[in-house]
Structures are given as C-alpha cells and as structure tokens.
Amino acid sequence: MRDLIPPEAEQLLRRLLAGLAAAFRPPTATILIDEADGAASGATNDLYDAAQLYLGARCLATAPAVRLYKPRQASRAVASLPDAHTALDTWKGVTVKWTSTARPADRGGNPYNVYGGGRGPSGGGDHRSLELQFPLQHRDFVHDSYIPHVIDEATRMRLTSRERRLYTNRAAAPGEDHHRLWTSHAFSHPSTFDTLAVDPALRDEIRADLLRFASRREHYARVGRAWKRGYLLHGPPGTGKTSLVAAIANLLEFDVYDLELTTVPTNSHLRRLLVSTTPKSVVIVEDIDCSLDLSDRRKNGGGSVHEENNNNAQLAMLSPGTSSIGRESISLSGVLNFVDGLWSSCVGERLMIFTTNHPERLDPALLRPGRMDRKIELGYCSPAALRVLAKNYLGVGEDPDDDDPDTVNGLMDQAEGLLAADVRITPADIGEVFMGCDGAGASAALSKLVGELRRRRDYAPAVDALLPSASTAETME
Numbered sequence: 001m002r003d004l005i006p007p008e009a010e011q012l013l014r015r016l017l018a019g020l021a022a023a024f025r026p027p028t029a030t031i032l033i034d035e036a037d038g039a040a041s042g043a044t045n046d047l048y049d050a051a052q053l054y055l056g057a058r059c060l061a062t063a064p065a066v067r068l069y070k071p072r073q074a075s076r077a078v079a080s081l082p083d084a085h086t087a088l089d090t091w092k093g094v095t096v097k098w099t100s101t102a103r104p105a106d107r108g109g110n111p112y113n114v115y116g117g118g119r120g121p122s123g124g125g126d127h128r129s130l131e132l133q134f135p136l137q138h139r140d141f142v143h144d145s146y147i148p149h150v151i152d153e154a155t156r157m158r159l160t161s162r163e164r165r166l167y168t169n170r171a172a173a174p175g176e177d178h179h180r181l182w183t184s185h186a187f188s189h190p191s192t193f194d195t196l197a198v199d200p201a202l203r204d205e206i207r208a209d210l211l212r213f214a215s216r217r218e219h220y221a222r223v224g225r226a227w228k229r230g231y232l233l234h235g236p237p238g239t240g241k242t243s244l245v246a247a248i249a250n251l252l253e254f255d256v257y258d259l260e261l262t263t264v265p266t267n268s269h270l271r272r273l274l275v276s277t278t279p280k281s282v283v284i285v286e287d288i289d290c291s292l293d294l295s296d297r298r299k300n301g302g303g304s305v306h307e308e309n310n311n312n313a314q315l316a317m318l319s320p321g322t323s324s325i326g327r328e329s330i331s332l333s334g335v336l337n338f339v340d341g342l343w344s345s346c347v348g349e350r351l352m353i354f355t356t357n358h359p360e361r362l363d364p365a366l367l368r369p370g371r372m373d374r375k376i377e378l379g380y381c382s383p384a385a386l387r388v389l390a391k392n393y394l395g396v397g398e399d400p401d402d403d404d405p406d407t408v409n410g411l412m413d414q415a416e417g418l419l420a421a422d423v424r425i426t427p428a429d430i431g432e433v434f435m436g437c438d439g440a441g442a443s444a445a446l447s448k449l450v451g452e453l454r455r456r457r458d459y460a461p462a463v464d465a466l467l468p469s470a471s472t473a474e475t476m477e
Helices: 007-024 046-058 136-160 200-214 217-223 241-252 267-275 332-340 383-394 405-420 427-436 442-466 470-476
Strands: 028-034 067-069 078-080 085-091 094-104 126-135 165-169 182-186 228-234 255-258 281-285 350-356 374-377
Touching: 028 046, 028 136, 046 078, 046 085, 046 126, 046 136, 094 136, 126 136, 200 241, 200 374, 228 241, 241 255, 241 281, 241 350, 267 332, 383 405, 383 427, 383 442, 405 442, 427 442
Parallel strands: 165 255, 228 350, 228 374, 255 281, 281 350
Antiparallel strands: 028 126, 067 078, 085 094, 094 126, 165 182
C-alpha cells in the first residue's frame, strides 16, 4: 500500500476506516476509580480496595497477567490486576471491562477528571486507578446495580476471609504529604479475655461494655452521638494494659491502629491520620504522658480548663529532638479535637484507647466523659489474677499432672495469702517467674513464686525506711 498510495492518501484512508469502525461500535462510558480520594485528606478509596478484591476473586481468569501477593500470616495468595492490564466481567448479561492504570503523581495539584472532576492527591509514588468501561446505554445499570454489587461482594469476601491488620503511622516531616499514611502487618496477638490476668468482675464488666457498644449503632444515631468510645487504661508498668488492648481487638474482631504521636508534625496531619482509618478499628496511643506534654494546665498556671479550643495555648509540643521547622506542632487542642471533635465522627464504629502510667498528670479536659468514657485501672496482681496466670502457664485447675495436688494447692494458698497481704508484684513479673520454670512442673514454679513474694515482702520495709517521711519531704519542698 505504501508503494502505490502517497502518504497523504494513506492517512486519509486510515481516518475513513476508523470512522466507519466507530460508527458501528456502540458508544462507551468510563468511570475512573482512584486508589486515594481526590480530597485534600488523601484518604484511601474504599471503592478501589473493594474493586481490587472483587477482581481478584471474579475477573482475573480473563486477564492476560495477574499480580499475586501473599501476606506473611495469610493461608493463601491474594490476586490483583497489574498496571496497564485489563479483565472482563459479565453480570446479568452486561459485559464490562476493567483496566488498571498507573501514572506519576501530580505534585502541582493540577485538576484532573474523575467522573465529574477533582484534584489528585499530591506526594511521591505512582497514582493508581481502575478504569471501568461499559456500553453507554447501560450507564444506569452500572451505577445503580453493578457498583453496589461489587461493594456487596467485596464486603462478603472480607467477612468470610478477613485478615485483621495492625497499622502504624508513617514518620512524616512538616511539608511532606502522603496519601499512604499507614503501614500494616497481620495482627495475630494471642491475648483473649479468658487469658487476661485481671479481676474476673472487672474483666466481665469490660467485656459486657464492649459488646453493648458494638451492638448499639442505632442507639448512638438516635441520641446524636458519634459511634465511638474512649478508654483510658492506667496503672504501673507490667499490669497488662497492652494485653487488654489486644484482647479487646480480638473480642470485637477490630483492626488496630497504633498511633505514634511523636512522628506527627501538625494538627492537620493528625486529622488526616484519623480520617484515613477504617470502621471497626481500635486507635491506640500508648504512654500518652510520655509522647506529649498533656499535663494539667491548672497546675502549670495555664488558666482555666474550659479554654480547650484556644489555639494559642500550645501546651502539647513534640518530644525533644523533633523539629517543627517553623510550622505548628501538635497542640492540646489538636489532640482534643482528634478524640472528640467533628473529624472524630467521620469514620464509623471505633474505639480510642489511651494508656498511661500516671493519669494524674493529664489535663482534665482529656479525661472528661465523651473523650475518655471509661477509666480502667490495672493494678498489681491479685489472688484472682494469680489463679488465671497459674492456669495459663502451669495448667493449675485443669487436667491433673504429675504434681501432688495437695502440694500445689498449699503453695497456691501461700502465694494468694502473700498477695492479699499487699505484697506488690505485677502479672508480667509472675509470668516471667513461670516462664523461667517451664517444664519443671507446677510445684517448682509456685515454690519459686512464693520465694519471690517473700523476698519482696521482707525488702519493702527496708526500702520504706530509706525514704524520707511526708513531713521531711514537705520541708525539703
């Protein structure tokens, strides 16, 4: 053809053939589904994740290439559609085409069309999206039936093979903007309410409170409150605060977001982290008094506790060594709004848990109901908690072993008597004693524990004698 026809005529012929083909091809419509939404928050697009999950289970049989990923704790690989590849899906007689695309992220914030317009998230990395193409005459069917079908199928698959995740926030300096704010790993902590070394009455009370919260969506909507609940766990180190958080997540089957406040540069970044969490999640801030200075403003001469929203009171600064680079740092007002502000109602059912060893140091504004709805003190080991630990570690109270039951019961009575006499030891310390006697039998482990408790009982008066009296301390002050 090139030898016989001039190039101009060849181009004209190609355009005519393309026009004829287009005349007989039905018009199509396209929906773009971006990995992150087009808002300034840059939160993950749930529809994108649902579509990828749906494609992995339904449509990848027709794809020329498949991306496989196996999470470390998962039993099988997860399929997704690679970039620049397509897959076909037919539902109720209508065939649609899915295409996965990736392009460099737009740092300049130029507008781009996402089925009606929007602004793309800025930041590093590629901007991924899925293109859904279908015949134009089926537009209403796709909007009203097919997309809800994709979401429902993805929800069903998540419930049947859900792998709960443990998230932690990425370190970010002021001026950086990421649409992927969290990294995650499989959550497989073994702690349950049956293994918690706490008082049985407190354990049952917490469990009932959690189950009541999870089943009262309509009640929260009716009374006009966000579907969330705040817990403050306090007590000495080693009393089981982290284990209780894991047991709560396992009971409710929630994901866990472990928020490290010292890596959050600004209040606005803190809000973005909150918005990017998912429903059915536990947001945990451990050792809140060590992460930020949230001390009582009345004791520090900071004015009335009612001045909660005074943005000029920058009382909660980042930890030493973290530069604010000339911009705002996290303030007490930012933390309060994170816990109980308008943005806290944008996600769905969620627990917010703070842990501390010194609750008296925290500002009362953070502790009021609506922010911290329940304050749970986890103290030193009690006789009831010891029985739980002995059952977990030694099997005491279950199937009989080679140990003499009378000896075991006698040692248990001695240990419980020492604990009842206010000998202080944490569940973590008792667990370490039992772990050191693994394989030696219950009698040997309990005998070692009794010896440790007696040592602590005899050592405490000597320590108290070395401490100054209250009157001396006041004089020194």
